[in-house]
Amino acid sequence: xxxxxxxxxxxxxxxxxxxxxxxxxxxxxxxxxxxxxxxxxxxxxxxxxxxxxxxxxxxxxxxxxxxxxxxxxxxxxxxxxxxxxxxxxxxxxxxxxxxxxxxxxxxxxxxxxxxxxxxxxxxxxxxxxxxxxxxxxxxxxxxxxxxxxxxxxxxxxxxxxxxxxxxxxxxxxxxxxxx
Amino acid sequence: xxxxxxxxxxxxxxxxxxxxxxxxxxxxxxxxxxxxxxxxxxxxxxxxxxxxxxxxxxxxxxxxxxxxxxxxxxxxxxxxxxxxxxxxxxxxxxxxxxxxxxxxxxxxxxxxxxxxxxxxxxxxxxxxxxxxxxxxxxxxxxxxxxxxxxxxxxxxxxxxxxxxxxxxxxxxxxxxxxxxxxxxxxxxx
Numbered sequence: 001x002x003x004x005x006x007x008x009x010x011x012x013x014x015x016x017x018x019x020x021x022x023x024x025x026x027x028x029x030x031x032x033x034x035x036x037x038x039x040x041x042x043x044x045x046x047x048x049x050x051x052x053x054x055x056x057x058x059x060x061x062x063x064x065x066x067x068x069x070x071x072x073x074x075x076x077x078x079x080x081x082x083x084x085x086x087x088x089x090x091x092x093x094x095x096x097x098x099x100x101x102x103x104x105x106x107x108x109x110x111x112x113x114x115x116x117x118x119x120x121x122x123x124x125x126x127x128x129x130x131x132x133x134x135x136x137x138x139x140x141x142x143x144x145x146x147x148x149x150x151x152x153x154x155x156x157x158x159x160x161x162x163x164x165x166x167x168x169x170x171x172x173x174x175x176x177x178x179x
Numbered sequence: 180x181x182x183x184x185x186x187x188x189x190x191x192x193x194x195x196x197x198x199x200x201x202x203x204x205x206x207x208x209x210x211x212x213x214x215x216x217x218x219x220x221x222x223x224x225x226x227x228x229x230x231x232x233x234x235x236x237x238x239x240x241x242x243x244x245x246x247x248x249x250x251x252x253x254x255x256x257x258x259x260x261x262x263x264x265x266x267x268x269x270x271x272x273x274x275x276x277x278x279x280x281x282x283x284x285x286x287x288x289x290x291x292x293x294x295x296x297x298x299x300x301x302x303x304x305x306x307x308x309x310x311x312x313x314x315x316x317x318x319x320x321x322x323x324x325x326x327x328x329x330x331x332x333x334x335x336x337x338x339x340x341x342x343x344x345x346x347x348x349x350x351x352x353x354x355x356x357x358x359x360x361x362x363x364x365x366x367x368x
Contacts, residue, residue: 013228031232031240035200036224042202043221046213050203052315055247062243082225123227143228145195170188177187177222 017077026065033081034058040082044089057081057088126176130169137165138173183212187219194223197230247316248288251309259285262308269304276358283362287317296363 020029037057042050061084064070070080127138140146140154148166152159186205193200202220209216242250252262263281266272272280286292294317305313355365 017229027237027240028232031236032229034232034236034239036227036229039200039202040221040224043206043217043224046206046217048203048311052311055316058240059243059247062240078229081229123223126226142191142195145197170184170191173191173223174184174187174219177219177226 014076014078018073021065021071021073021077026062029077030058030061030065033061033077037081037085040085041089044085045092049092050089053089053092056092057084060084060088126173129176130172134165134169134172137162138169141166141169180210181208183209183216183219186216187223190220191223194227194230197233200224246288246290248309248313251311251313251316252288255309257308265308266301266304269307270300270361272358276356279356279358283358283364287362292362292364298361298363301361 017029017032020026034054038051038054041054041057042048044050045053061081070077123142127135127142130138136155137151140151141148146154148162149159151157151166152162155162186209190200190202190205192198205220206213206217242253245253252259257265259281263277263284266284267274267277267280270280283292287294287297294314297314302312302314309316359365
């Protein structure tokens with residue numbers, strides 16, 4: 001039986017983010033997000049300029065972390081990261097961008113946006129929507145990085161059954177991403 | 180042609196294995212379906228948990244305190260002399276200009292030279308060498324907390340050359356040459 005529960009990965013990452021913030025290991029915290037930041041910026045900007053945008057996002061977050069921002073844990077760090085990605089990409093080509101004031105994420109009047117982000121579906125939520133047997137396979141594939149043969153061994157299933165389950169999971173994942 | 184679904188599967192597989200995502204490469208391979216793939220990738224990464232930091236990502240974050248242009252040069256694994264040589268060649272300058280180009284470029288890299296006064300030809304050449312828009316790198320870099328004071332100081336320094344000599348001193352030494360003009364030093368540019 002898998003030890004992965006639907007929300008365990010997200011909760012574990014969020015707890016780790018908080019721990020890194022509290023212990024001042026902000027370089028490790030931001031380093032864990034860089035691949036996500038670069039990937040999303042390149043995707044949103046549709047090309048290499050995304051690397052420049054990602055750099056601006058990382059620099060902004062780094063400055064804020066060094067200044068001691070976000071340590072109160074008021075918003076999950078993931079929410080802050082995705083919000084900064086969103087408005088940096090959206091404003092990249094606007095004239096004067098970078099000279100104007102940054103949106104203050106810690107400002108109570110600017111905080112409403114986080115409800116929307118915090119409540120949106122996350123990958124763990126997707127796994128929870130699957131039938132239990134497929135959910136087990138999906139959890140081990142997505143969150144533990146296991147290959148099909150390893151999943152079969154872990155779950156004591158035939159490899160062919162795992163391949164079939166993964167095929168169904170991939171299809172459902174694409175549908176879920178399109179919603 | 181490879182389908183959007185296959186490319187998304189590749190992305191998810193890379194993510195689960197902790198491999199570099201290489202989103203640019205996937206978008207390139209998607210051809211006319213790049214927009215569709217980009218939306219799916221963006222949504223996936225927005226909803227997925229972050230990954231464990233790697234040695235490379237930690238090194239990148241720790242380098243964020245260094246100037247952007249310097250980081251771009253380091254990413255290309257170019258020594259200052261290598262970059263100088265490439266600049267001299269692309270700008271069509273004489274070999275004797277190398278020392279001054281090196282000094283001015285380093286000043287630019289370290290934020291000691293006003294980027295707005297640097298000629299477009301220099302930015303174009305730097306873009307060729309660094310593989311990205313060098314002007315953008317310098318311009319978008321938002322000021323660090325202590326930067327306003329530094330900029331005020333540099334405003335004062337703008338009346339001086341990058342060599343630390345006031346313009347007047349430079350004038351005493353003769354007319355600005357082509358390298359001065361290219362880098363906007365000495366009241367030119």
